[in-house]
Amino acid sequence: MAVLLIAEDDEDIAMVLARVFKRAGMTVLRAPDGLAALELVFQERPDLLVTDLGMPRMDGWELIEAVRADPDVGRTPIVVLSGHLRPGDPRAGTARCCAILLKPCPNDQLLATVQELLEIGPHQHGTAGSPCPAEMSVSV
Template identity: 55%
Template sequence: MATLLLAEDVDDIAMVLTRVFKRAGFTVLHGADGAAAYDLAVEHRPDVVLTDLGMPRMDGWELIRLIRAHKELSETPIAILTGQLQPGDVRVPESGACSLVLKPTLNDVLVSVMTELAGHGPHGHTFSSTGCITT
C-alpha cells in the first residue's frame, strides 16, 4: 500500500490518525511539525501527504510550498486536514493542495480521500473552484 506522510503537531491526533491509516493499509510517517515533515518527505518520498495547518517551526502552508518547489516532490498529492478553514477557501487551490478535509471528519471519509489521492499518484496540478484536477 501507499506511504502517507502525516504532518501533525498534536500527539493525540497524530496517534489516532496513524492508527487509522495503518489499519487501512498505509505505511505512515509522522512529522511533528512542518519542518520535520519536510525532512521526512525529502528522505522517504511519500506517495501522499496529509498536513495540518497550525504547527510550530513551519506551518502547513509553508510545508506545501516547499514540497511544490522541490523537484522530486512537486507532484506529490497533498491534502489539508484542519478546522481553521471554510469550504471553498481560495487559499487551498492557490497553495497547491489537492484536497481539503475539515475537522471533525469521519475516519472513513479521511481514508477514502487519502486512498483516492494516493491512487492518482504523482500528478501536475490544474485548479478549478472545486480543487485539484489531475493532469
Template identity: 50%
Template sequence: MLLIAEDDQNVRAMFERIFRDAGFTVLTETDGLAALHAIVRERPDVVLTDFDMPRLNGLELCRAIRGHHQLSDTPVAIISGSLAPGDPRAVEAQLCATLVKPFTREALVAAVRRLVDGGRHHHDAEPSPCPAAQSPSGAARA
C-alpha cells in the same frame, strides 16, 4: 507510504492507528520542517498535514513541496477547522484536498485513498489531473 504531519501527539497517534488499520504504511512527523525533511528523504505517496503546526504550517509545507523539483508532484491534503475548500490560500498552495473538521474516519481514509489512487501529478498540466482541479470549489473535500 503516507506521511502525516501533525503536532498534537494524541491526534497524530489516532491518525497513525486509523491509517495503519486501513492498510497504509505510515510515517509521522511533529512539525512542518521535520515533515519536509522526511518527505525529501522518504518520498511518500501522499502527505496529510495539519493546518496549524510549528516551524512550517500546512500551507507553507505544501508550498515548499510544490517548490521542490523532486517533490512537486506529491499529492498533499490538509486538515483544518478553518480552511474551507476553495479558500484562495488553499488554491494558491496547490493543495489536492482540504479535509474540513469534523469528518468521519471513513471520509478521512477515503479522501487519502483517492489521492493515492490518483498518483503523483503536476499542477501546471492542462487539464490538471489534480482532484482539486476537478472540484467546482477548487479543492477536493472529505
C-alpha cells in the same frame, strides 16, 4: 504498501490518524511540525502527505509551498486536514493541495479521499488536464 506522511503537531490526533491509516494497510510516518515533515518528504518520498495547517516551525501552507517548489517531490498528493482554516482564506484556492478536509473529519471520508489520491498517484498541479480532484472541481 502505500507510505503516508502525517504532519500534525497534536500528538493525540496524530496517533488516531496513524491508527486509522495503519488499519487500512498503509505505512505511516509522522512529523510534529512542518519543518520535520519537509525533511521526511525529501528523505522518505512518501506516496501522500496529510498536513495540518497550524503547526510550529513551519505551518502547513509553507510546507505545501516548499513541497510544490521542489521538482523531485512536487507532484506528491497533499491533503490538508485542519481545524485552522478560516472561511474565505484565499490560500485555500491557490495552495495546490489535492483536498481540504476540516476537523473533525469522519474516518471513512478521510480514508476515501486518501485512497482516491493514492490511485491517482503523483501528478501536476496548475496544468490543464491535471487528474487532481481539486483542479477538476475548480475547472468545472
